[in-house]
Amino acid sequence: MTNQTTRNGTFAPMLALLGRDLRLSLASGGDSAMVVVFFVLAAILFPFGVGPESAVLTRIGSGVIWVTALLAVLLSVERLFLADYEDGSLELLALTPLPMEFLVLAKVAAHWLTTGLPLLVATPILGLLYHLPPAAFGPMILALMLGTPTLSLVGAIGSALTLGSRRGGVLLSLLVLPLYVPVLIFGTAVVDAAISGSGETAKTPIMILAALLLASLALAPWATAAAVRQALE
Numbered sequence: 001m002t003n004q005t006t007r008n009g010t011f012a013p014m015l016a017l018l019g020r021d022l023r024l025s026l027a028s029g030g031d032s033a034m035v036v037v038f039f040v041l042a043a044i045l046f047p048f049g050v051g052p053e054s055a056v057l058t059r060i061g062s063g064v065i066w067v068t069a070l071l072a073v074l075l076s077v078e079r080l081f082l083a084d085y086e087d088g089s090l091e092l093l094a095l096t097p098l099p100m101e102f103l104v105l106a107k108v109a110a111h112w113l114t115t116g117l118p119l120l121v122a123t124p125i126l127g128l129l130y131h132l133p134p135a136a137f138g139p140m141i142l143a144l145m146l147g148t149p150t151l152s153l154v155g156a157i158g159s160a161l162t163l164g165s166r167r168g169g170v171l172l173s174l175l176v177l178p179l180y181v182p183v184l185i186f187g188t189a190v191v192d193a194a195i196s197g198s199g200e201t202a203k204t205p206i207m208i209l210a211a212l213l214l215a216s217l218a219l220a221p222w223a224t225a226a227a228v229r230q231a232l233e
Helices: 002-028 030-050 054-077 082-087 089-094 100-128 136-159 168-193 197-232
Strands: none
Touching: 002 030, 002 168, 002 197, 030 054, 054 082, 054 100, 054 136, 082 089, 089 100, 089 136, 089 197, 100 136, 136 168, 136 197, 168 197
């Protein structure tokens, strides 16, 4: 009974914070829309540079989609804690009984729902643009479903570490981009294996992406919470 009460006392405030962040994001609307527009426009520009040959577009398609998705997440993750930090809401949230780690998870979940999920919806359109075969669409969506939450979790660490910095955006990029490289490599490998028709080969990078997500879920909230506490001191 005590454990159930403790869980309810943890998850109810966490869900309330998640709902609050979703409402604020939907009320503003501009940030999420800007991320999706950036993702689509950046991916559309590549065919103008490399030419309309379908073979070339198919070969580079997975890499372009992943790089633009990575940059789109990086574009939005800077403001994960910044607005609450600037108006003092983050200090008030830190004083609540909700553990900081669960606060971080709630904010990351809201970020993914308003950023990563729209990217997943827009991805099939870009797949058609790059002449990706139908067999590659399922693995590509699965890889993005595993990879984009990892990008949000890792980005949350950088966002917390750069709170209060004068050039937080530049510093965030330097901190986070090297950590994004494994997700980029294995996410692209999934799509490339699906295009080549090697389903067994695609299983390995998918499992690695899942492992990266689990590791991020285990470690990122604690590291982010510690960085947030340091920024509030």
